[in-house]
Amino acid sequence: MTQTSATPSRRRAPAMDPEQRRAAIVAAALPLVIEYGASVTTAKVARAACIGEGTIFRVFDDKNALLAACMAEAARPDTTVAHLESISMDQPLADRLAEAADTMRGHMTRMGAVAGALAASGRLERPAPPEPGKDGRFPDREASLAAPRAALAALFEPEQDRLRLAPERLADAFQMVLMAGGRTSSPDPLTTEELVDLFLNGAFAAGPEAQ
Numbered sequence: 001m002t003q004t005s006a007t008p009s010r011r012r013a014p015a016m017d018p019e020q021r022r023a024a025i026v027a028a029a030l031p032l033v034i035e036y037g038a039s040v041t042t043a044k045v046a047r048a049a050c051i052g053e054g055t056i057f058r059v060f061d062d063k064n065a066l067l068a069a070c071m072a073e074a075a076r077p078d079t080t081v082a083h084l085e086s087i088s089m090d091q092p093l094a095d096r097l098a099e100a101a102d103t104m105r106g107h108m109t110r111m112g113a114v115a116g117a118l119a120a121s122g123r124l125e126r127p128a129p130p131e132p133g134k135d136g137r138f139p140d141r142e143a144s145l146a147a148p149r150a151a152l153a154a155l156f157e158p159e160q161d162r163l164r165l166a167p168e169r170l171a172d173a174f175q176m177v178l179m180a181g182g183r184t185s186s187p188d189p190l191t192t193e194e195l196v197d198l199f200l201n202g203a204f205a206a207g208p209e210a211q
Contacts, residue, residue: 037117074114080107084151
């Protein structure tokens with residue numbers, strides 16, 4: 001009688017549900033959209049995601065739907081907020097804010113890169129101008145800024161007894177500074193360290209002349 005060694009059967013990777021598959025495809029597509037804009041092919045995306053090209057169209061109606069999903073993902077603050085919330089409170093405030101600034105600048109850079117790539121090829125859909133609320137603010141914009149602002153406010157809280165303003169107001173101001181800095185076209189933009197130092201200590205240099 002011939003003995004055969006038992007060969008373990010190969011298990012297939014668990015199937016993804018549609019939302020997981022969409023997320024995986026968008027994650028693979030984002031760097032390609034930044035590089036190629038709307039001219040990126042679904043074949044390239046499929047290779048990057050290690051799937052067949054037809055799999056893309058099981059979860060997206062067409063390439064335009066995939067591009068729109070990439071823009072929406074780039075604009076989402078979820079990952080940025082998670083990074084902000086993970087910043088160690090054992091660091092000095094300046095170091096906490098520098099880490100937060102790098103995180104938020106990275107988010108704005110990615111969002112701008114995706115938007116710029118799609119706009120350059122004429123495939124960025126421009127939404128209708130939003131209507132301001134009674135307070136003059138734009139509700140959708142405020143909603144997208146609220147979570148990062150709350151995470152920033154938490155970074156100020158350990159020093160709140162020494163702060164001139166409440167953590168929430170400082171977080172609002174710091175967020176606006178970062179957003180303005182992200183749009184600058186200056187040939188010599190402020191570094192993260194310079195921006196944080198200026199925010200915390202003002203424009204005067206230390207010394208008798210600053211008194």
